[in-house]
Amino acid sequence: MNLENNLAFAKAQDEADELKDFRNQFLFPKHNEKEFIYLCGNSLGLQPKVAREVLGKQLDNWANYAVEGWFDGDEPWMFYHKELKKLMAPIVGALPEEVCPMNTLTVNLHLLMVSFYQPESRRFKIIMEGGAFPSDQYAIESQVRFHGFDPKEAIIEVFPRDGEDILRTEDIIAKIEENADEIALVLFGGINYYTGQWYDMQAITKAGHDIGAIVGWDLAHAAGNVPVKLHHWDVDFACWCSYKYQNSGPGGISGIFVHQKHFGNAGLNRFAGWWGYQENKRFKMEKGFVAEAGADGWQISCTQVMPMALYHASLQIFEKAGFMVPLREKSIALTSYLEFVIGEVNKDLGFEQYKIITPKNPNARGAQLSIIAKEKGKQIFDGLVENHILGDWREPDVIRLSPIPLYNSFEDIYLTGQALLSVTKEVLNSN
Structure with missing residues (x-):
């Protein structure tokens, strides 16, 4: 597939995604009333919406059965x-x-x-x-x-x-x-x-x-x-x-x-x-x-x-x-698109500001790219957070971004690339 760094392409991939509706089964954190693009599932996965219900059911069992809950109930x-x-x-x-x-x-x-x-x-x-x-x-x-x-x-x-x-x-x-x-x-x-x-x-x-x-x-x-x-x-x-x-x-x-x-x-x-x-x-x-x-x-x-x-x-x-087979197929596609988008950011900047240290071979990586930011990495990471992109930071210079097939989309990846480019230009030109 020829990848394209535009919103229409990302939306088309999402429309064709057989797993797209699973995104609606999770709760996304917010910043200033706006949902984050959440790319930190490699550190803590999102809360399933049904979590409160299943936990409540067990609290009800505790309330209704007490010690007999070990043997009674559904x-x-x-x-x-x-x-x-x-x-x-x-x-x-x-x-x-x-x-x-x-x-x-x-x-x-x-x-x-x-x-x-x-x-x-x-x-x-x-x-x-x-x-x-x-x-x-x-x-x-x-x-x-x-x-x-x-x-x-x-x-x-x-x-x-x-x-x-x-x-x-x-x-x-x-x-x-x-x-x-x-x-x-x-x-x-x-x-x-x-x-x-x-x-x-x-x-x-x-x-x-x-x-x-x-x-x-x-x-x-x-x-x-x-x-x-x-x-x-x-x-x-x-x-x-x-x-x-x-x-x-x-x-x-x-x-x-x-x-x-x-x-x-x-x-x-x-x-x-x-x-x-x-x-x-x-x-x-x-x-x-x-x-x-x-x-x-x-x-x-x-x-x-x-x-x-x-x-x-x-x-x-x-x-x-469907467990791991369909999830893995989407994961490879999402991570490959993220890799492509980061490459486009470097092209637009005119130099390699971001070096991906995660293996290029999809068979040697999962749903994560670790990216060395060669200049002002922590400032750029903080700028991404302010722009509602939440990955995680690892000292001294690595940003980890993890697109999760259950709840991330191709549009998430495209918008992350746009935010990364914008924030990078702002930070690098600030002095």
């Missing part, structure tokens, strides 16, 4: 998580029994590392991407120390080559093979939060398994964004938050994945709790932990009903949209 809390499992599984390419909603992301990362990071005297190292989100860095450092190792020796970070912004898959695999006898765990983010690079998860998982390591993924920026196939790719474990691309609200509940091949492994450590105990015997209150089958056996505390209700509201929208 959706007894005791089994509520099972409704979510059926909808979570298609989003991450898993079997329903391999996923479970519980806790928050970094808590789940710790719990899964208890099971899957089992260092030995020689094979004790963890390999990860350099520049991972701080929570991952802190979790891994503390796990390494807990096992009595020095993070400087036990953690291998892979960085881009000098002068490059993204990691090459061959460099990751080479580093895994170089340390083949010492790596216990390969643990990457599915998509790097800063650059927006989607790593070749299948190739990296295979490389880790080829050297005898366990492979896990933090899908904070991947789940609900790109089509992952955790079961098919033979991933050992994964976890994600649901408040970014999956619109479950600030601090929303997390999800975990454990491949079914590990269900019968009695040698796995785990931190146990009552809710992970065998369901049909849970209320016998017996000593000696016996895990519930599947990923549910990693639960510790009882179901978080209100956060699950908000997540459930969004998951049902995903189901109506």
Whole structure:
């Protein structure tokens, strides 16, 4: 398709978009009574309009049933998580029994590392991407120390080559093979939060398994964004938050994945709790932990009903949209149009004010472009906010813009380009 930087083209694409009506199912923030063009779903997704209704329903259940709500009503809390499992599984390419909603992301990362990071005297190292989100860095450092190792020796970070912004898959695999006898765990983010690079998860998982390591993924920026196939790719474990691309609200509940091949492994450590105990015997209150089958056996505390209700509201929208295949098709088109529009801004300016550091290949990125502003980036970002364009800013010079297929439009992208050009000229000519 020949892309065009004009409103008529953008409107025509929106008219032909089979997902366009889903936009009406979300609430947009406002500034001076005018709605933002919201391009920050990579940080916090918008509120589904139905969220208040589903949360109200659970508040009514609490009011009407009190403690009996665990077993009475249309959706007894005791089994509520099972409704979510059926909808979570298609989003991450898993079997329903391999996923479970519980806790928050970094808590789940710790719990899964208890099971899957089992260092030995020689094979004790963890390999990860350099520049991972701080929570991952802190979790891994503390796990390494807990096992009595020095993070400087036990953690291998892979960085881009000098002068490059993204990691090459061959460099990751080479580093895994170089340390083949010492790596216990390969643990990457599915998509790097800063650059927006989607790593070749299948190739990296295979490389880790080829050297005898366990492979896990933090899908904070991947789940609900790109089509992952955790079961098919033979991933050992994964976890994600649901408040970014999956619109479950600030601090929303997390999800975990454990491949079914590990269900019968009695040698796995785990931190146990009552809710992970065998369901049909849970209320016998017996000593000696016996895990519930599947990923549910990693639960510790009882179901978080209100956060699950908000997540459930969004998951049902995903189901109506056809899950990841149609969403991914639109996401590629939107992000490609944003890339084109930013290029048009540079052309109009006559120089490269904006450098996109996210991979150009659509198969190596999701719904995010990370853009280096070469001059006065923070002032330009603030100017965009004043013009009702809301992305996010990352020090020292990166603007992240994330067009979400459920609620962003091609017209949003066109208007963002026009605002970016106008604000840039104003800021750069202000002195």
